[in-house]
Amino acid sequence: xxxxxxxxxxxxxxxxxxxxxxxxxxxxxxxxxxxxxxxxxxxxxxxxxxxxxxxxxxxxxxxxxxxxxxxxxxxxxxxxxxxxxxxxxxxxxxxxxxxxxxxxxxxxxxxxxxxxxxxxxxxxxxxxxxxxxxxxxxxxxxxxxxxxxxxxxxxxxxxxxxxxxxxxxxxxxxxxxxxxxxxxxxxxxxxxxxxxxxxxxxxxxxxxxxxxxxxxxxxxxxxxxxxxxxxxxxxxxxxxxxxxxxxxxxxxxxxxxxxxxxxxxxxxxxxxxxxxxxxxxxxxxxxxxxxxxxxxxxxxxxxxxxxxxxxxxxxxxxxxxxx
Numbered sequence: 001x002x003x004x005x006x007x008x009x010x011x012x013x014x015x016x017x018x019x020x021x022x023x024x025x026x027x028x029x030x031x032x033x034x035x036x037x038x039x040x041x042x043x044x045x046x047x048x049x050x051x052x053x054x055x056x057x058x059x060x061x062x063x064x065x066x067x068x069x070x071x072x073x074x075x076x077x078x079x080x081x082x083x084x085x086x087x088x089x090x091x092x093x094x095x096x097x098x099x100x101x102x103x104x105x106x107x108x109x110x111x112x113x114x115x116x117x118x119x120x121x122x123x124x125x126x127x128x129x130x131x132x133x134x135x136x137x138x139x140x141x142x143x144x145x146x147x148x149x150x151x152x153x154x155x156x157x158x159x160x161x162x163x164x165x166x167x168x169x170x171x172x173x174x175x176x177x178x179x180x181x182x183x184x185x186x187x188x189x190x191x192x193x194x195x196x197x198x199x200x201x202x203x204x205x206x207x208x209x210x211x212x213x214x215x216x217x218x219x220x221x222x223x224x225x226x227x228x229x230x231x232x233x234x235x236x237x238x239x240x241x242x243x244x245x246x247x248x249x250x251x252x253x254x255x256x257x258x259x260x261x262x263x264x265x266x267x268x269x270x271x272x273x274x275x276x277x278x279x280x281x282x283x284x285x286x287x288x289x290x291x292x293x294x295x296x297x298x299x300x301x302x303x304x305x306x307x308x309x310x311x312x313x314x315x316x317x318x319x320x321x322x323x
Contacts, residue, residue: 022055025066026323029119034315046080048119060092068160085134085160096142099153102160103139106151106174107131107193107214113181114189114220114229115251117263119320120298121284124249124267130214130235131195132159135170149191150175157197170197182222182229190219201239210238225255244273253288261288263298277307286316296320 029048035041052066068085071078088101108125115123126133137155144150156163157170176191193216201210213236220229230250237243251265263286270279286300298318305311 022053024323025052025054026050026321028319028321030319030321032317035312036315037312049080049082050085052086061089063089083161096140099139099141102134102136103153104134105132105155106139106153106172107195108133108216110174110176110180110189110191111216111218111229111231111249114218114227114231115249115265116182116227116253117265117284117288117298119296120263120286120288120300120316120318121265121302124231124247124269125214125216125233127267128245128247128269130216130233130245130247131172134160136160136164137169147179148175148177149180166199168198170195176218182220182227185222185224188219188221192217203240212237227253245269245271246273259290261290262286263288263300279307281305294322 027048027050028046030044030046032044033042047070049069050066051069052064054062054064056062064086066084066086067082069080069082072081084102086102086104088099088103091098091100108123108131111125112118112123115121121127125131135153135155135157137153139151139153141149141151151174153172155170155172157168158164172193172195174191174193176189178189178191179187180189181187182189193214195214196211198209198211201208214233216231216233218229218231220227222228228251231247233247233249235245246269248268249265251263253261253263256262263284265282265284267282268279269282272278282305283303284300286298288296288298290296296319298320300316300318302314302316303311304313
């Protein structure tokens, strides 16, 4: 497996010279963290390294391969290891676009753009594991009247780090009106997502079919250099009794200067709406300095406040390098 990962990375790094019509891309998330609580600790860490190659095979067929480098967490060690994140082919037709293979999902991709700082922190649904960011399957995408975007994806439901483990499949739907990426004043979007997947629930000698569903709504708008966004997400998992989780997340980014932005985010998370005082609030606030093309530096503070217990604070400096 190690040899396969190494070979794959080498192939991606040399793909640009081998295939002139394609594009090599790279992105790294690196940070420094200082934890003042208890015995103060500090550390440097690499959280993500993406290396990708994409190319057009024809006017209507393209493909993309991307590796993801992250920490192994198997109880024995936590070394950095490479694995596939995307391996997809896109086929554009007059009826819409079809995507085959290991592909990005439509559950929180637009919300991640609305938040705008994936290298600082994951989007709310990703952070609280309401769904995976990629999975194996088939997707369909279409756009109507220039602004109405619709997509549906059928996948294994296990994400990109695990193989299929049952007979059920996950359905993910997304619809939004407006701009996928908020880049300038006047850009906006408003939309909703829905996912559902069945599973076998075993209680004693009885096996019944239950399901996990996610429903979410989101919106964002930019005016006078200020981008604001919000989302509300609900996850319900069946069992002996249903467990419902929800998230409220609001965020903002302001262009104080050409290369300096101020950002902030507030998440309110409840892991079980039927249980009192089990939720938490999470605040992220900081600056983003765009030091040069493809290089950002973001000093920030994070405060986690559970409904019961003491709050905790982290001071971080996040870096993003991208090609």
